[in-house]
Amino acid sequence: VTLLAADINTLALSVSAGIVAVTLGITAWAAKRTRTATDFWAAGRRISGPQNGFAITGDYLSASAFLGAAGLMFLFGFDGFLVALFALLTFVPLLLVAERMRNAGKFTMADVLAVRMDGVPARAAAALGTLAVAAVYLMAQLIAAGVVVQVLTGISFTLAALATAATMLVYVIFGGMLATTWVQIVKASMLLAVGVVLAVLVLDRFGFDPIRLFDEAAQASGSGERFLGPGLYFAEPIQMLSLGLAFVLGTAGLPHVLMRFLTVPDARAARQSIGWAVALVGGFFVLLSFIGFGARAVLGSEAIEAVGGGGNLTIPVLAQELGGGAGSVGGDILLAVVCGTAFATILAVVAGLVISTSGAVAHDLWTNVVRRGQASEGEEVVVGRIAAASVSLLAAILTVVAGPGFNITFLVSLAFAVAASANFPALLLALTWRRFTTVGAVSGVVVGVATSVVLIVLSPAVWPGPDSEGSPVSLTNPAIVSVPAGFLACWLGSLLSRPAAAESYDELWVRAETGLGAEEAMAPSAPRAEVGSGVA
Amino acid sequence: VKQAAWHLHAARVMLIVEAAARPRRSRGEDLNMTALTTSGQSGPSASRTGARVEDIVALPAFGELVRGRRVLRLTVTAIFVVWAGSFVLVTAFAPEVTRTTLGSISIAYLWGLSQIVLVWALTWFYLRHSDRVLAPLAALVLTEARFQATSRHQG
Numbered sequence: 001v002t003l004l005a006a007d008i009n010t011l012a013l014s015v016s017a018g019i020v021a022v023t024l025g026i027t028a029w030a031a032k033r034t035r036t037a038t039d040f041w042a043a044g045r046r047i048s049g050p051q052n053g054f055a056i057t058g059d060y061l062s063a064s065a066f067l068g069a070a071g072l073m074f075l076f077g078f079d080g081f082l083v084a085l086f087a088l089l090t091f092v093p094l095l096l097v098a099e100r101m102r103n104a105g106k107f108t109m110a111d112v113l114a115v116r117m118d119g120v121p122a123r124a125a126a127a128l129g130t131l132a133v134a135a136v137y138l139m140a141q142l143i144a145a146g147v148v149v150q151v152l153t154g155i156s157f158t159l160a161a162l163a164t165a166a167t168m169l170v171y172v173i174f175g176g177m178l179a180t181t182w183v184q185i186v187k188a189s190m191l192l193a194v195g196v197v198l199a200v201l202v203l204d205r206f207g208f209d210p211i212r213l214f215d216e217a218a219q220a221s222g223s224g225e226r227f228l229g230p231g232l233y234f235a236e237p238i239q240m241l242s243l244g245l246a247f248v249l250g251t252a253g254l255p256h257v258l259m260r261f262l263t264v265p266d267a268r269a270a271r272q273s274i275g276w277a278v279a280l281v282g283g284f285f286v287l288l289s290f291i292g293f294g295a296r297a298v299l300g301s302e303a304i305e306a307v308g309g310g311g312n313l314t315i316p317v318l319a320q321e322l323g324g325g326a327g328s329v330g331g332d333i334l335l336a337v338v339c340g341t342a343f344a345t346i347l348a349v350v351a352g353l354v355i356s357t358s359g360a361v362a363h364d365l366w367t368n369v370v371r372r373g374q375a376s377e378g379e380e381v382v383v384g385r386i387a388a389a390s391v392s393l394l395a396a397i398l399t400v401v402a403g404p405g406f407n408i409t410f411l412v413s414l415a416f417a418v419a420a421s422a423n424f425p426a427l428l429l430a431l432t433w434r435r436f437t438t439v440g441a442v443s444g445v446v447v448g449v450a451t452s453v454v455l456i457v458l459s460p461a462v463w464p465g466p467d468s469e470g471s472p473v474s475l476t477n478p479a480i481v482s483v484p485a486g487f488l489a490c491w492l493g494s495l496l497s498r499p500a501a502a503e504s505y506d507e508l509w510v511r512a513e514t515g516l517g518a519e520e521a522m523a524p525s526a527p528r529a530e531v532g533s534g535v536a
Numbered sequence: 537v538k539q540a541a542w543h544l545h546a547a548r549v550m551l552i553v554e555a556a557a558r559p560r561r562s563r564g565e566d567l568n569m570t571a572l573t574t575s576g577q578s579g580p581s582a583s584r585t586g587a588r589v590e591d592i593v594a595l596p597a598f599g600e601l602v603r604g605r606r607v608l609r610l611t612v613t614a615i616f617v618v619w620a621g622s623f624v625l626v627t628a629f630a631p632e633v634t635r636t637t638l639g640s641i642s643i644a645y646l647w648g649l650s651q652i653v654l655v656w657a658l659t660w661f662y663l664r665h666s667d668r669v670l671a672p673l674a675a676l677v678l679t680e681a682r683f684q685a686t687s688r689h690q691g
Contacts, residue, residue, distance in 0.1 A: 078644050085652070088655055089620050092612065095612070095662055096612065214640045214645070215640035225637050228640070230627045240624075241628055248620075268671060272663065282656055286652060506590065510589050510592050510593060513674070514592070514598070515674065516587070516677075
């Protein structure tokens, strides 16, 4: 199985180019409707519940869930499916904070903390958490982009990662949240369609009999029935628990997912959007289990080389095989569509990440910390665009330095660990614990970020180099240590300090639970050309 | 004062009747809530009905809403922790139990699929309960808050 045959490139390239053209069209449409800060970061709060459900699905089904989890299933069987399950279980904690996030927030997670706390330090801390999560997550996605585009076109990993960073930047700078959301909706629909097609084609190989599929997967794995149960990827229980904790608690601390709830008109649409996302993502993961196990049964162990480091290319290789094999028309078309979809997936997710970091930098750090609330809305949006550009550049450089050798799901799990340790405790306690103080929130975020990042750097995957021996920490994912550390720091910091006079839990409580005083949806702004004014 | 109390009662009845009349499709509830918040003058607090936070906290309906939400959240969390937690712990510490296969489909996989069903069911339950019970209650809190603010303004 080869993926670099010269005749693939034109077709795959034109599919990807078509997808990029469609998304740029969406961006141009959205750019005319993006004038105020609320347009830029929250799409005017006019996204409907079902639309937002598709967009959340898009954020969930990143390259990690699509390429990475299928790769882990191909290589390690059930443990790969377990990783996908963890990603689904995260919806329950998310469901419990979604409505309160909508009611209390404006553009970022920090807004929720700022309702009840001293805004300047609380926002600075929340921005730190957001930036730390986004840095790791962006790297993961750009590495995936580099790998996929390299396969697709044969151009180098470096160039591919840089080109992806440039495209996502165009979406964000010009189209803001509206473009990002619609790119996400288009991509989610494509991904779901591809999932259905691949699952049907795989099942067709086994006469639509899942028992036969699993049977042959087990035989092809060389591990027999062990392949169908846990234990091949996670050597020790502690590694699995740590990864599970990172995923399950992390999503409710992911800035780009939390921000999604601020794009809908009200709390009802916020919870409704989770209903849609849960239905779609759950269905997709059922299909993905057929695809992942089926890949082993169809491709056999000899494809382990072809699926690349970390198994990231399992789905493209499988698609080519299902379509009729390398060189066949069907194989080429299916490979092109899958690669194009994977590319669209990555573009959409990185755009969401960039917009959430630009919110943290412009809305939290610049407007409310540096300028103490004195910046105009126009200035905030300009700073937001500059921030988006800087973040993209930085992430692209980090990606090129890190190189293509990491499994995407593994890297994403690290981003979840930072989110679960730094952002989730502060957000949850701000919403539920009356005695929580500004000092507690700041120390929680700082300790959460510091613990998780230090443990990641010292872990086997990073120190002293990928997959090498002799690292000081054996945990591959830090969550099992860093999440309790984050909560503990929140708790200790709160006990050792007194709430300031201006701090009011009741205010946040009433607002979060009733929606009283929540940010409202804006009337649609007319396209800019008709109004003839710039940023309002 | 009597007349005011009657208005409040009427508002409660209206909301309850309304909620009962359209138990499923209640698109407007939360939108109404947002509309309410704009209609008042901004009072001493940030809330835009002109109602004071401490007055709202003291409302019986607010207590009922908060208790209702707490019960719902704790119920969902408890079911989730038990079913997902037992799955994760058994998979981690007793993998041989879940490796048993039934006609080439392992217990681990079936139990895993049941987690997807669990998340579906919990979400469905949460949405239904929120739409039918909690959203009308939240609307009632806002009506009472607005009423309270108006009567306070009138002296």
